[in-house]
Amino acid sequence: MTTQAKNLFDLSGKVAVITGGNRGIGLGLARGLAQAGASVSLWARDEVSNAQAAESLAEAGGQVQTLRCDVSSPEDVDQATAKTLERFGQIDAGFANAGFGDAADPLKLELKDFRRILATNLDGVFLCFKSWGKHMSEREGGGKLVAISSISAIFGTPMQPHYAASKGGVEALVRAYAARLARYDVQVNSVQPGWIVTDATAPAVENARFSETVVRRIPARRWGEPADLAGVAVYLASDASRYHTGDSLRIDGGYTIF
Ligand code: NDP
Numbered sequence: 001m002t003t004q005a006k007n008l009f010d011l012s013g014k015v016a017v018i019t020g021g022n023r024g025i026g027l028g029l030a031r032g033l034a035q036a037g038a039s040v041s042l043w044a045r046d047e048v049s050n051a052q053a054a055e056s057l058a059e060a061g062g063q064v065q066t067l068r069c070d071v072s073s074p075e076d077v078d079q080a081t082a083k084t085l086e087r088f089g090q091i092d093a094g095f096a097n098a099g100f101g102d103a104a105d106p107l108k109l110e111l112k113d114f115r116r117i118l119a120t121n122l123d124g125v126f127l128c129f130k131s132w133g134k135h136m137s138e139r140e141g142g143g144k145l146v147a148i149s150s151i152s153a154i155f156g157t158p159m160q161p162h163y164a165a166s167k168g169g170v171e172a173l174v175r176a177y178a179a180r181l182a183r184y185d186v187q188v189n190s191v192q193p194g195w196i197v198t199d200a201t202a203p204a205v206e207n208a209r210f211s212e213t214v215v216r217r218i219p220a221r222r223w224g225e226p227a228d229l230a231g232v233a234v235y236l237a238s239d240a241s242r243y244h245t246g247d248s249l250r251i252d253g254g255y256t257i258f
Contacts, residue, residue, distance in 0.1 A: 008240045012037035015088040016237055017080075019071050019128060020098030022049040024198030025148060025226045027056070029095050032230025033237055034060035041084045041091075043069035044098065063088075071098045071124030081131045093144040093237035094132035096125040096170075100200060101152075101163035114162045121166035122173070129177050133186060142185025146236050147174050149190040149248065151256055171248060178246030187245040191232055194252025196224040220253030228253075 016033045020026040021042030030040045030053070039062045042053055050066035057064050065087050069080040084091055099121040104113060125147045136143030152160060153167035171190055178188035195214050197205050204210050205223060215221060232249050235241055250256055 009234055009238045010037055011234065011237055014038045014092040014237065015041065015084070015090050016093040016095065017041045017043060017084055017091055017128075017132065018095045018097055019043045019069070019124065021095075022046060022053040022066070024200060025193060025196055025229055026095070026097040027053050028226025028229050029097060029148075029233040030057060031060055031227070032233045033093070034062045034064070035230070036234045036238070037062060038093070038237065039063040039065075039088055041065040041067060041080075041088070043067045043071070043080050045070050071096070071128060072119040074127055077124075077127040077131050081135065085135065090139070091132055091135055091143065092141075093146065094128055095146045095148065095233065096128040097148040098124055099148065099166070101160055103159045104162060105159060106161040109162060114165075117162040118166050118169070121163070122169040125170050125173055129173060129188070133177055133181055133188075136186045137181055137184040142181075142187075144237050144241070145174075145177055145181070145186060145188040146233070147190045149174075149192045151192050151194055151250065151252060153192065153248075154256070174248070175246050182245055185242070187236070187241055187243075189236055189241070189245060190248045191229065191236070192248050192250045192252065193229060194218065194224055194250070194255040196226060196228070198226060217258060218253045218255045219258050222253065224251065224253055 016038045018026050018030045021030045022044040034040050054064045054066050067080045069076045147170045149170045150167040152164040153171050157164040174190045
């Protein structure tokens with residue numbers, strides 16, 4: 001690698017926040033960012049998992065902070081932003097990754113269950129983007145906002161209408177914030193992971209029949225791993241993506257083009 005290329009992706013001295021960073025995709029993003037030199041602040045609700053994640057990142061180098069935060073709470077998000085700024089003085093990249101889904105028949109889904117998913121998956125991204133975006137637009141040097149969306153935002157999902165709607169909303173939020181913040185040198189993008197092995201997908205991975213059907217549809221012929229998202233995280237947090245905004249980057253082993 002040339003010196004120039006190395007510098008382009010070097011995150012030394014940068015600070016990244018990752019919501020839902022204590023396991024799964026969030027931890028994969030955090031590990032990639034830390035290995036590229038960033039200090040990371042992991043926000044999630046379970047403090048035991050937070051501590052385990054911090055320990056597992058120790059060998060990647062850089063500083064690690066963990067904060068208890070429910071991203072559906074405006075107070076929690078604002079407090080976590082304040083505590084991150086207190087510790088590091090800046091947030092250069094914010095990854096709104098916290099989210100979950102469950103199965104539901106659109107003809108039976110209750111409004112309260114629809115809203116429960118949106119509270120974390122959509123309100124959470126909005127609250128984080130607003131809080132981080134304010135900080136980034138008020139300082140020299142801009143920043144990066146990234147939402148972890150899903151290919152459910154594009155596919156018809158017969159048994160996950162609430163999850164799909166939350167991710168469709170995330171894509172619209174990304175474009176709105178991208179257009180609003182570009183003048184402050186803040187780039188805003190989404191990542192759409194395909195089928196990634198995490199606690200959330202473990203039952204599907206363990207269901208041999210289902211898993212075989214999924215893998216047959218993936219040109220790469222395997223499920224993705226959280227580590228497969230590390231490269232795109234580093235790119236989107238780095239100077240390499242300074243003129244790249246309002247986009248959705250699909251990391252799915254080719255699933256959506258097959
Ligand atoms: P996991 O269930 O493995 O991890 C979810 C993470 O989100 C945990 O760290 C959890 O921590 C945190 N979290 C959940 N709710 C909240 C909340 N209200 N406030 C703060 N943190 C919260 O899921 P994945 O890693 O699989 O998914 C991560 C993201 O990627 C989600 O947005 C998901 O929709 C998306 N995605 C996943 C795919 C996959 O195949 N796995 C595919 C496409 C998209 P804690 O419980 O401690 O709060």
